Amino acid sequence: MNILAFESSCDETAVAVVRDGRQVVSSCIASQIEMHAIYGGVVPEIASRKHVEAITDLTKQALEQAGMEKSDIDAVAVTYAPGLIGAVLVGVNFAKAVAYGMGVPLIPVHHTRGHIAANYITHPDLEPPFVCLCVSGGNTIIVDVKSYTEMSVLGGTRDDAAGECFDKVGRVLNIGYPGGAPMDRLGKDGDPTRYELPRAHVQGSELDMSFSGLKTAALNLLHNAQQKGEKLDLPDFAASFGQAISDSLVPRAMAAVAMTGHGKLAIAGGVAANSRIRADLQAACGREGVSLYMPELRYCGDNAAMIGCQGYYEYLAGHTAGQDLNAYATRDISLG
Numbered sequence: 595m596n597i598l599a600f601e602s603s604c605d606e607t608a609v610a611v612v613r614d615g616r617q618v619v620s621s622c623i624a625s626q627i628e629m630h631a632i633y634g635g636v637v638p639e640i641a642s643r644k645h646v647e648a649i650t651d652l653t654k655q656a657l658e659q660a661g662m663e664k665s666d667i668d669a670v671a672v673t674y675a676p677g678l679i680g681a682v683l684v685g686v687n688f689a690k691a692v693a694y695g696m697g698v699p700l701i702p703v704h705h706t707r708g709h710i711a712a713n714y715i716t717h718p719d720l721e722p723p724f725v726c727l728c729v730s731g732g733n734t735i736i737v738d739v740k741s742y743t744e745m746s747v748l749g750g751t752r753d754d755a756a757g758e759c760f761d762k763v764g765r766v767l768n769i770g771y772p773g774g775a776p777m778d779r780l781g782k783d784g785d786p787t788r789y790e791l792p793r794a795h796v797q798g799s800e801l802d803m804s805f806s807g808l809k810t811a812a813l814n815l816l817h818n819a820q821q822k823g824e825k826l827d828l829p830d831f832a833a834s835f836g837q838a839i840s841d842s843l844v845p846r847a848m849a850a851v852a853m854t855g856h857g858k859l860a861i862a863g864g865v866a867a868n869s870r871i872r873a874d875l876q877a878a879c880g881r882e883g884v885s886l887y888m889p890e891l892r893y894c895g896d897n898a899a900m901i902g903c904q905g906y907y908e909y910l911a912g913h914t915a916g917q918d919l920n921a922y923a924t925r926d927i928s929l930g
């Protein structure tokens with residue numbers, strides 16, 4: 595089954611063709627990062643307009659790259675939640691028109707379910723149940739993936755997402771937008787014990803997290819040094835910051851695996867590309883005999899291949915939509 599998939603929930607327009615949920619036949623991405631970098635963050639209306647401009651040509655490109663005609667497509671999948679609402683609406687409306695024009699089923703896909711499915715591309719042997727640590731710019735949650743389409747949230751951040759923290763601190767350091775990957779590179783050879791930064795505990799909730807205190811502490815450290823005319827060691831600072839994030843995520847993900855008894859842990863979302871978090875997860879899973887699954891770096895960030903992948907399993911579960919499909923800025927992952 596060939597699925598033509600669309601993703602437009604934030605600042606990447608993406609179109610892909612995926613065969614039988616696991617094989618990426620083509621994957622095209624038009625990034626708007628340069629445009630939003632001017633403002634230091636995603637400007638929602640600009641994002642929507644850029645999606646409108648890019649999506650038609652990108653669709654032609656995805657079909658060409660796949661060596662397919664419109665008649666080869668069996669279904670259309672699209673991210674319909676969560677995300678910047680104007681941006682998601684562009685993809686949803688375009689996908690509806692394409693599905694209608696081609697006369698094929700329309701499959702709505704939850705964006706975070708798509709991120710989780712990126713693991714199926716890299717690991718053909720991975721099957722639910724497993725635990726997935728989903729870490730991106732907009733969300734940080736630990737998900738019990740009970741089956742391909744049944745999921746529940748075991749824990750998550752009570753305030754900022756981990757990616758948002760990387761981005762806000764990276765912005766103050768002026769090291770590039772979005773800040774996560776540059777912070778990762780900057781801290782690679784730094785000393786992660788040099789600067790003391792807080793690891794928050796949410797009382798009464800073993801799997802929940804909080805990052806706003808860490809973000810404030812890191813920004814205060816930078817501002818105080820600036821005011822006193824002191825120079826921080828930036829590689830050590832970035833390493834200490836990355837370590838604090840990893841120290842919040844990794845033990846909770848491991849606790850969730852122990853709690854569910856699944857014995858398998860996956861990671862998903864843009865922050866899943868972080869080298870420190872990947873290394874710490876590898877070490878923890880090695881110690882505790884847990885099988886670890888991580889997507890290839892190119893499938894950690896937003897892409898449409900992951901949407902086509904999850905779309906296949908949603909289709910098999912009978913989750914298709916009519917032409918009245920709407921887009922949603924927020925939606926619990928358990929609702930699909």
Ligand code: KG4
Nearest residue numbers: 730731732757772774775864865868895896
């Ligand atoms: O999943 P994603 O592409 O978009 C959302 O759905 O949010 O994630 C983007 C986030 C940004 O916050 C970005 O800074 C972060 O992923 N990110 C990283 C790394 N690469 C991307 N954070 C830490 N380390 C990285 N290597």
